[in-house]
Amino acid sequence: MFILQAYLLSLLFADWLSTIATDSTTDRQLLVSLLPLLALCLLGRPVLQYGREQLSVSASQQVRLKLRQQVLQHIADAGPGKNQYGSDGSISTKLLEQVDALDGFISRYYVQRYLVLVIPLLLAIATAFYSLLAAAILLLTAPLVPMFMILLGNAAASASQQQFTEQARMGGRFLDLVRGLPTLRQLNAVERAANSVANAAERYRDSSMKVLKMAFLSGAVLEFFSALAIALLALYLGLGLLGILPWAKGDIVVPYQGALFILLLAPEFYAPLRQLGSDYHAKAEAEAAIAGLQPILQHQAWQHTGSQSLAINAAPEIRINQLQISGEFGRQRLAPISLHIGAGERIALQGPSGCGKSSLLHALLGFTHYSGDIFIGQQSLSDITLQQWQQQLGYMAQQSSFIAASIADNLRLAAPAATAEQLSRVLQQVELWPLISRLPNGINTMLGERGLGLSGGQLQRLALAQLLLRDANIWLLDEPSAHLDGATAYRLHQLIGQLSVGKTVLLVSHQLHGLDWLDQVIRLPDGVSSLTREDMHERA
């Protein structure tokens, strides 16, 4: 704010001094004496302006950096529950573009809001020094401006909200059709689709022109008021100088120097208001962005607060007692359930979608708040240090993701210190070694974006290799075969059976094909053990 004040003062100075200077140009002596000061003000103003811009830019960057970290932290705390915020693509759009959309608001609108109060007031005071009437004219017209702005602005705001959704819809339609271009081409329906794109764009143009008319009208009203006020001032000052004001005939109410000073100030008086009006869209943009971020920021991430150290060194038993998980708005995500999984026992969870299978896994992973008890051996999960607990866990999701790096790098994500021998051993265990060893670059073969180059089943087996490297005692597997065809799923299930001996395993799966090694199959929501190992063997 100090900078801003200085900027204001310099602005005043510049105007004031230039007035004096031009007033007395007949005498060169004065010009010479004023020249350094005038130069200082004229040059100082852009310099201060420059400083102000730098400050507001770095302020905006600080805010965005911080906000982005905050959003990312919220997402990270949600763990596998991040999907409630949308797909990874839309989360990243929120994280990147939506946070960046705040820039204009912070760096311009935010500061401008204060300037709009301070500058006109200071200018009015300066004007009053010369002419009370002129200051009164300025101050009288000034509040009219925001008043009309609010009247028009409210209408424009709701209309622009509508326009934002319209724009999003048009973008969505375009995206939807472009994404499906191969299909459209196949169906010879490209022309019809192009027409649909054109129609959507045309409709969007019509609707947004309506909004823009309104928005620009508010700008025009502002402009009109400032023009009106300046014209009034000019008339008053001009006639005053001529001495033909009806109530002060023959008097010069404001001397020339003051008059010029006021006339020079008048446009500056309205400038911040006008600027605020044109920065309005920055505010609308920021509001839309914040609305998109709100669900992430408002979601009260639950923090696991346990601090006891975990005392297990083999596969533990897990006892779940009246476990219940509720989601937002009091929605029940898992009905109360009690389970007992013996040490080294391997069970599957089954049930209709939405019955809380995944939520149960998320609670065990330590990402979700729950009521009831989970006992790991003799300790309650909520008392254990999260980090130590998570080190004991191996987790696999429906689709495993990999970074665009070599196979070895991806494996070393799980175990940074693993040797080449260890890597080849786990790859042998998951039966990928014959394929990978045949490749020219072996385990240094690059995987493309999202693990391109390997089939779905191969990728899941690579994820299994990562699990093996962790040497965790508890495996939590969330439908690892959901996206695989029957034969491949069977093979993966068999492989998991071979490699998980001696571990406590909780597997969510729709199909039991190839899972004859399970000890129990538990059906949710009632938690009844429907199959035992003996039944499975009979079936097989």
Next chain:
Amino acid sequence: MNAPEPIRLRSLLASRRGAWSLSLLLGFITLLAVVSLLALSGWFISAAALAGLVSVGIGFDYFRPAAIIRLCAITRTAGRYAERLSSHYAALGLLKDLRVTRFNVMAQSKSPTRHSADSLQRLVSDIDLLDQFPLKVVAPWLWALLLTTLVMMFWAWLAQPLLLATLPLLLAALVVPPTTLHQALALAKQQADTAALRRQAALEPLSMLTNLRLWQRWQSAVQPFHRADQQLLALQQRQQQLISRSVLAQHCLLALALLALLWQGSSLLASGQLSVALLLAALLALWALYEVLTPLCHSFVALGLSMAARDRLNQLGDITVADNDKPQPTGPYRLTVEQLSARHPAALSGPDNISFALQSGQTLVINGTSGAGKSSLLQALAGDLPYQGQVTLNNKPLQHWQLSHCLGYLPQQPDIFDLTLAQNLRLGAPEASEQELWQVLEDVALKTWALSQPQQLDTLMGEFGTAVSGGQGRRIALARLLLTKRPILLLDEPFAGLDSITTQRVAKALQQRQQSGLLIIVSHQQFPLEHTIELRLPAE
């Protein structure tokens, strides 16, 4: 079919010449009014003061200048309103043109790779960026050059020395923005690259969030993202600095011009060659040029952004000319495949040395484990993937025929559009009656489901077909394909999610429809069917 031109920035203005020239003209008039308003009111007040000093306002014609001042004020207000409307009208029109032409370009390019959702999102925002070129580059420069010339002519008319004193400084102020050109373009390119990098760096850890948290690797995995973010912010700051610095330099030059004008003016005043009023008018005209010249400093950053957007958009358009002049095959059909091998560029494996022969009325069922190359084989036959080996249709190589109206391919992830069920189906056959739609839905075992929907045929499919499950979506796409009545059908896993009895029923219906055509089905399910040849691909 003509290959469309790549986007050129200069042709952006050509498409809507009328609208653009109108908005350029309006903008010019508005700015002219701004400059003359200030100059005239300065002259008016000084002249009035002078008149007031000499003889009490008698004989001084204040009506005409006052009327002109009012005219200027009104022109400024109305002109700005009209200019904004017309330029936005033109810009939205441009946006529409761009979307439609880009859509057509992409429709004609037959690149086998599908664009990811993110790259499409970028495409949409890139198109939105292109209107910056006319709005922020062309218009400001045109206006600035014209108005500067006018102001200089005004000075020259007042007094030659006045022009001579300020000419070099004013020209220098015009030259300042172009000096940023090189750096601005480089920065824009760098910024685009870093933004892509940042998105990638955000998406990778997000896609494997849970495991990274379990492995305590989350913090280190998001490091590259934070680095990219900071890098991008630094680049943005440099960009802003570039703008601010050139504004600073420009304003300093203008300030010096102002001082030079004063200095020169004072000597002209002393020698009586110039009146105070006219000098003030000259001074204020320069003052008003600030508003005209400042946008120039932003123009090259905008240019850089538009150019980067243009380059990315042009990269998408690898155009292939449609094969309209080739003959269409007629039944009965005979397809022979000899020693076909194909492989995706990034894939580790693919179909190898495949041979078979198929005649009208026969069905080929391809099975094998995932990764064996079933889908790649179909893509090769559909012409989406290059292959080695011989493929002939009716004893002529596949390339000999125009297949766009007789070959139908159902991919594993077909596109369901955010339209109603009926609209999605009618993409295949615009004229299909409701009865035909219900019939085809029955054939793909979706009639019961569609009848159970409250909106039946008008059920909305949701963005990316989210309202239906994967298997349903595939069968909706199958129904759509059946409506096109293609004699050759290549279907990739059409029966996903169906029990064996329904599978059998749907397969029968398919055969019924393809009696005189060819039917190739990739499936991992086994189903007994007459007139079927089975092809089993060996495992990897």
